[in-house]
Amino acid sequence: MVAVEKKSKPRVGFFGMTSCKGCYFQFLLLGKKLIDIFDSLEIEHFWMLKEDNELGEFDIAIMDGAVSNKDNAEFVRKVREKSRYLIAYGTCACFGGIPALRNDVSGFHEKVYGKPIKLKPLQNVDPLDMHVKVDYHMVGCPVNEQELLNVLRDLLLGKRPGEPDYPVCVDCKKAGIRCLFKDGIPCMGPVTIGGCGAPCPASRSPCDGCRGKLPDANWGSEYDLMLEHGLTKDHIIQKFAKYARIAKPGRVKGK
Amino acid sequence: MSRKTYSLDELTKVEGHAKLHVELDGKTVKRAELSVFEPSRYFEALVIGKSYQEVPSISQRICGICSVVHTVTSIKAIENAMGVKISKQTADLRRLLLCSSTIHSHTAHLFFFAAPDYLGFDDVIELARKKREYLDLAIELQRLSSGIVKTIGGRSLHPVTPCVGGFHSVPKKADISNMIRDFERIKDLSVKAAKMFMSFRPPKLENRTEYLGLAGKGEYPLYDGEISALASDGFRPEDYMKNIEEEVIFRSSAKYTKFRGKPYMVGALSRLNNNHEYMSSTAKGLLKRSGLHVPCYSPFMNNFAQSLELVHFSDVALDLLRRYEENGMKEERIDIKPRKGEGFAACEAPRGILIHHYRFDSNGKAAFANIITPTCQNVRNMEYDMQKLIPAIVNKPDSKVKRILEMLIRAYDPCFSCSTHFLDLDIRKLKKH
Amino acid sequence: MGGPISSKYYLISKKDLQRLLDSLSKKMPLFAPVKHGKDFNFKRLESGDKLDIAGYTNTEYPPRGMFLPEGEAVLEYNKGKFSENFFKGKAAVFGIRPCDVHALLVLDRVMLGHDHFESHYKRRRENTLVFPLVCGTPGENCFCDSMLTRNLVESFDLLFTDIGHHYHVEPGSKAGLEIIAANKGLFQESVHKAAIVEVPCKKKLDTANLPGILAKARASGVWDEVAKQCVSCASCTFSCPTCYCFSLVHDSGIADPEHVKVIRELDYCMLLRYSRVAGGLVFREPRKERVQQFFYHKLAYGPENEGRFHCVGCGRCITECMAHIDITDVIGRIRDEHDKRK
Amino acid sequence: MSMINGNEESYRPALAAVTSVLQENARIRTLGITFRLDAERKSFSFNPGQFVMITLPGIGEAPFSMCSSPKEKGHFELSIRNLGNVTDGMFRLRKGDVVGVRGPYGHGYPVQEMKGRDIVLVAGGIGFPPLASVVEHVIANRADYGKVWVLYGVKDYDDVIYRQRMKRWSKAKDLEVRMALETPCSKWKGCVGVVTKLFNKLKIDAGNTVGLSCGPPIMLKFVTLGFEKLGIRDGDIFISLERLMQCGIGKCGHCNIGNKYVCTDGPVFRYTDIKNMAEEVW
Numbered sequence A: 001m002v003a004v005e006k007k008s009k010p011r012v013g014f015f016g017m018t019s020c021k022g023c024y025f026q027f028l029l030l031g032k033k034l035i036d037i038f039d040s041l042e043i044e045h046f047w048m049l050k051e052d053n054e055l056g057e058f059d060i061a062i063m064d065g066a067v068s069n070k071d072n073a074e075f076v077r078k079v080r081e082k083s084r085y086l087i088a089y090g091t092c093a094c095f096g097g098i099p100a101l102r103n104d105v106s107g108f109h110e111k112v113y114g115k116p117i118k119l120k121p122l123q124n125v126d127p128l129d130m131h132v133k134v135d136y137h138m139v140g141c142p143v144n145e146q147e148l149l150n151v152l153r154d155l156l157l158g159k160r161p162g163e164p165d166y167p168v169c170v171d172c173k174k175a176g177i178r179c180l181f182k183d184g185i186p187c188m189g190p191v192t193i194g195g196c197g198a199p200c201p202a203s204r205s206p207c208d209g210c211r212g213k214l215p216d217a218n219w220g221s222e223y224d225l226m227l228e229h230g231l232t233k234d235h236i237i238q239k240f241a242k243y244a245r246i247a248k249p250g251r252v253k254g255k
Numbered sequence B: 001m002s003r004k005t006y007s008l009d010e011l012t013k014v015e016g017h018a019k020l021h022v023e024l025d026g027k028t029v030k031r032a033e034l035s036v037f038e039p040s041r042y043f044e045a046l047v048i049g050k051s052y053q054e055v056p057s058i059s060q061r062i063c064g065i066c067s068v069v070h071t072v073t074s075i076k077a078i079e080n081a082m083g084v085k086i087s088k089q090t091a092d093l094r095r096l097l098l099c100s101s102t103i104h105s106h107t108a109h110l111f112f113f114a115a116p117d118y119l120g121f122d123d124v125i126e127l128a129r130k131k132r133e134y135l136d137l138a139i140e141l142q143r144l145s146s147g148i149v150k151t152i153g154g155r156s157l158h159p160v161t162p163c164v165g166g167f168h169s170v171p172k173k174a175d176i177s178n179m180i181r182d183f184e185r186i187k188d189l190s191v192k193a194a195k196m197f198m199s200f201r202p203p204k205l206e207n208r209t210e211y212l213g214l215a216g217k218g219e220y221p222l223y224d225g226e227i228s229a230l231a232s233d234g235f236r237p238e239d240y241m242k243n244i245e246e247e248v249i250f251r252s253s254a255k256y257t258k259f260r261g262k263p264y265m266v267g268a269l270s271r272l273n274n275n276h277e278y279m280s281s282t283a284k285g286l287l288k289r290s291g292l293h294v295p296c297y298s299p300f301m302n303n304f305a306q307s308l309e310l311v312h313f314s315d316v317a318l319d320l321l322r323r324y325e326e327n328g329m330k331e332e333r334i335d336i337k338p339r340k341g342e343g344f345a346a347c348e349a350p351r352g353i354l355i356h357h358y359r360f361d362s363n364g365k366a367a368f369a370n371i372i373t374p375t376c377q378n379v380r381n382m383e384y385d386m387q388k389l390i391p392a393i394v395n396k397p398d399s400k401v402k403r404i405l406e407m408l409i410r411a412y413d414p415c416f417s418c419s420t421h422f423l424d425l426d427i428r429k430l431k432k433h
Numbered sequence C: 001m002g003g004p005i006s007s008k009y010y011l012i013s014k015k016d017l018q019r020l021l022d023s024l025s026k027k028m029p030l031f032a033p034v035k036h037g038k039d040f041n042f043k044r045l046e047s048g049d050k051l052d053i054a055g056y057t058n059t060e061y062p063p064r065g066m067f068l069p070e071g072e073a074v075l076e077y078n079k080g081k082f083s084e085n086f087f088k089g090k091a092a093v094f095g096i097r098p099c100d101v102h103a104l105l106v107l108d109r110v111m112l113g114h115d116h117f118e119s120h121y122k123r124r125r126e127n128t129l130v131f132p133l134v135c136g137t138p139g140e141n142c143f144c145d146s147m148l149t150r151n152l153v154e155s156f157d158l159l160f161t162d163i164g165h166h167y168h169v170e171p172g173s174k175a176g177l178e179i180i181a182a183n184k185g186l187f188q189e190s191v192h193k194a195a196i197v198e199v200p201c202k203k204k205l206d207t208a209n210l211p212g213i214l215a216k217a218r219a220s221g222v223w224d225e226v227a228k229q230c231v232s233c234a235s236c237t238f239s240c241p242t243c244y245c246f247s248l249v250h251d252s253g254i255a256d257p258e259h260v261k262v263i264r265e266l267d268y269c270m271l272l273r274y275s276r277v278a279g280g281l282v283f284r285e286p287r288k289e290r291v292q293q294f295f296y297h298k299l300a301y302g303p304e305n306e307g308r309f310h311c312v313g314c315g316r317c318i319t320e321c322m323a324h325i326d327i328t329d330v331i332g333r334i335r336d337e338h339d340k341r342k
Numbered sequence D: 001m002s003m004i005n006g007n008e009e010s011y012r013p014a015l016a017a018v019t020s021v022l023q024e025n026a027r028i029r030t031l032g033i034t035f036r037l038d039a040e041r042k043s044f045s046f047n048p049g050q051f052v053m054i055t056l057p058g059i060g061e062a063p064f065s066m067c068s069s070p071k072e073k074g075h076f077e078l079s080i081r082n083l084g085n086v087t088d089g090m091f092r093l094r095k096g097d098v099v100g101v102r103g104p105y106g107h108g109y110p111v112q113e114m115k116g117r118d119i120v121l122v123a124g125g126i127g128f129p130p131l132a133s134v135v136e137h138v139i140a141n142r143a144d145y146g147k148v149w150v151l152y153g154v155k156d157y158d159d160v161i162y163r164q165r166m167k168r169w170s171k172a173k174d175l176e177v178r179m180a181l182e183t184p185c186s187k188w189k190g191c192v193g194v195v196t197k198l199f200n201k202l203k204i205d206a207g208n209t210v211g212l213s214c215g216p217p218i219m220l221k222f223v224t225l226g227f228e229k230l231g232i233r234d235g236d237i238f239i240s241l242e243r244l245m246q247c248g249i250g251k252c253g254h255c256n257i258g259n260k261y262v263c264t265d266g267p268v269f270r271y272t273d274i275k276n277m278a279e280e281v282w
């Protein structure tokens, strides 16, 4: 049951696959707390920050990005084999994210490169769950760096961190933000996994759903609300399928 | 003479982002190829069929570190297509956003990736242990600049307030005075940073190439302007297709570009070469003090140019903010009626010119998109630089060659997805023939 | 605190009220409704002249947070020792509405009643002066008339009524009388009880035999309809002045994970995690059961356990619900169904 | 019965040390726990069926029922099933390690009211600990109670806990221990099936018998029906319920079932008090 054995310094690796790498950039926002992380963990692999990166054994592997080709698939399997605890880091890793939008569009090469060219057929963009067992889903596009800190802290304590299973509205209320629906702005908060602190509603921008589908979401009611607030059916579907087209198989169940 | 091949492809085993292949015949470089292996994400196709309101938030995810400029450029192109005229305040706020995000991006690159090389450390983690005061400076600059991006953009990356027609919300009066305070602090720290980078002695390389950058009326532009070239005529963003050729390279998943058939450079050094006379007086003073001759043809000096930009953009931001200090900003946004149209926009991303180009149908759904990122434009030039650089360093030990090549690539501050430890590889020397 | 303790009433001019609040704000944190954007909320008032309650009906969020904060570090563990951290000093709140004071009376019965009292709530409650402001015109969604919470006879220190250019002041506690005595120059005596024209509430909730009706309405289809609308955002529970449920959360930093603060964090029955037990089982997983918990707790279990409805008719949950669920309407439908069955 | 810290400090636990660790089966362990301070050792006492809150700093707090004899002062035992964070943390404890303890809380089994009566105790899985405490109490006060049946239902042979205790209890006068295994096993010659199967052979004086039970919700439901079938009055049936708990003192609301609080109204309930509750109990 123990996630990570308590010992002097757990070995941590940061890895990346198909994504915008924003979640790593978010890591730098930890500011002074970065120093705490450097002090309490042994960072063995971090392509963005480190000169020497070896694929040894890890207590905690933090994997950013989705699986979008054979190399990715092979790589994540290798990392999983070498790690005791695997964190899917960011919406791309958890749900496929924006890159997974390509699964729905055909004729990609033509659209991008102008003329049909011969390349290997494209594989779907998959969340990590579809390839390996994931121990923690850290959702967010980008992730909330505070959540990373808390998860690492829990693991240091020998505790299994719990994934958030409440809507963004809860963050919104905690921050004392006036609900956007009251001002006629349709918001994805009620159907989106919370834990971000609702930065978007805080700046009067509707939640876009970047943390993916809440297991407990009431899609029917949200659909009605969006319609009521002036979105077209087509647009609502685009919104619902934006970041988390793929339901996450590994998450806690709910209704 | 002996033939030699450097094949730097370790990274494929790790991430599959990029690899470098160099073939030498004696001192002549036969091939110098840089191939990007970051899996293609096909953004230009992803946005097709999407509502114009969804396009900026999809496009911004091309890159996590320059998401702000992707957002702004995307919105600008959409507005252009829909015939929207934004207010002066909106334009100013976008400029501010670009100033702060450029500072944020530059400090990350300069301190976390570039500087350790010059200071003789492996990486920032080693540096953090041995020279904490240095990390404190980096962290403080990151904190302040990302905080400002958050104040204006709602989040520090993938900003959410900018939208077609304006902003969902604008900074409050108190935010404005806080930002002034923060930018003043940023400026002080930036002067320190610029002096530090001034003192570094990068490898010698002089490679006359073409330098493209936005140029406006008497300013050092970020948000608008035409595209100018140092040694030839410039062009308007909507004419980019006539002037910039995009090529599909089979060995790479990135599209590479040429300017009228030749490699060229974009980014801080290009901006400096094109517009240095419009820098703020403090930045100009530092430039003078450095003794750097502009135009400068050493790609390694791109880092120093970035550090000067930290100072310059703080000054620009302070100037902009002070105009709103007294009366604050108005909540305003233009209502959009979607229409059929085509739009272009070019902005200066931290790493150089960024072009977004869309076509929309009458319902406001995207029908076509083309995006040219700075790194795609620079790759050709990196190869060109290596042609020039390698013969001069070929006699050095392999580890040294590796380090210098890495530093060269890193000097360009390539975008994260194909970036920093790009060449974190060992060199395999093939048998001599 | 208790019932009426003086037969005397007082008047204070609006300017003098600012003076009074100003002197109080120098002595202790003083909370009052403060406008931000379109809403009022209880915020710390730095000085009396900052008071601006034109257009104030009630606050967006309830005054609960001054007595039961959203998150409060109640316990600390450091270097092998536990210590309990209490709120120290005094505080005061001006402008709280009578319905919300009734809500405090509900919280009192829960937090101070049964076999144990909650020591942190107790201290905050005892050390906070309460200066309610009587309501003339109710808001769109208020139904205090129905819940009998418009009038206040207990649990205040000074009760204020706006009678035009003056406030009428009724002392309700020894502390209240002391404040008047200490600020004699600001108050005029008056023998009259305050009289204002009360505009009746637009919304109604018929409470007759309500617990009994609810006991029989468990299987009603109305709950399915409500659950279909409800998005489980927990806005209703966040905004309700009588919602008090909480969790105890251990929090520590990564640098010293064993220096722990235990945070008493309000928790909400609308959320799945609220009733999740070890093994992953959620006792109230269906949305319908969570919706029922809210309504039953307010209107059935409350009267059964504490002899009071846990709804004071403030209408906040109606205002806050983006899915347009209206407690008066839901109960109306339940009652209709019940009456038809008869 | 008195409480550590009483009312004045609602949440501050007393420090107590682990004095013994006994592995009952693969997932259940019994820990002996003794208060650090003399005063606390003197003042702590409990009724069978009551529980304490155990704190592991940084990890969390969770309720556990005492399984030892209430006669021992300042010392008690808990049987823990490793299920989640706190319980897992408790599995890492060694002799001498320190934990936080608050309590005891709640209403236990009515040992006073039970005097002179016969008792049927039905335990399922990890529901055994509070009933074990009742048995220890009865044995310590043997003369006060009538005949006692301890019925224990468990899934697999390897899951059986309290093997030594059950052996010891069997030697007591008028006390019978019977066990039912859900899965047949070559090492087990006794009853195979759910625990209610043991009811078939039970000959009791229903009017003078109280039925006590603790276990998973589904088992409680059938045991209660079984008790009724045996003729035990609803008012003589006592069951112990489990819900998520945060405070243990009737404030946090998590353990609500209908208008009842499991922590203060229970965890042991008289069946008549919860039979017609608005919310499903099982």
Ligand SMILES: Cc1cc2nc3c(=O)[nH]c(=O)nc-3n(C[C@H](O)[C@H](O)[C@H](O)COP(=O)(O)OP(=O)(O)OC[C@H]3O[C@@H](n4cnc5c(N)ncnc54)[C@H](O)[C@@H]3O)c2cc1C
Residues within 6 Å of the ligand: A162, A163, A165, A252, C273, C276, C277, C278, C279, C280, C281, D051, D060, D061, D062, D063, D064, D065, D066, D078, D079, D080, D081, D082, D083, D084, D085, D086, D087, D088, D126, D129, D130, D241, D242, D243, D244, D245, D267
């Ligand atoms: C009165 C009473 C007496 C008790 N007596 C005993 C006893 O004597 N012996 C005994 O062993 N037990 C007893 N229990 C049960 C015991 O309290 C629980 O087993 C204990 O609380 C488990 O806590 P934990 O921290 O180990 O588990 P937790 O870590 O809290 O949770 C365990 C499981 O819950 C799920 N979970 C919890 N939170 C989340 C979340 N946020 N997201 C997703 N999943 C989640 C997970 O599946 C996890 O595996 C008693 C309970 C009560 C109420």
Ligand code: SF4
Residues within 6 Å of the ligand: A168, A169, A170, A172, A173, A177, A178, A179, A180, A181, A187, A188, A189, A190, A198, A201, A207, C233, C322
């Ligand atoms: S603004 Fe959005 S996230 Fe916040 S409460 Fe309203 S619907 Fe929920």
Ligand code: SF4
Residues within 6 Å of the ligand: A140, A141, A168, A189, A192, A193, A196, A197, A198, A199, A200, A201, A206, A207, A208, A209, A210, A211, A212
């Ligand atoms: S509010 Fe929504 S879009 Fe914004 S960060 Fe949170 S989940 Fe993402």
Ligand code: SF4
Residues within 6 Å of the ligand: C236, C239, C240, C241, C242, C298, C310, C311, C312, C313, C314, C315, C316, C317, C318, C327
């Ligand atoms: S239930 Fe609704 S109306 Fe009643 S007190 Fe709570 S928030 Fe106010």
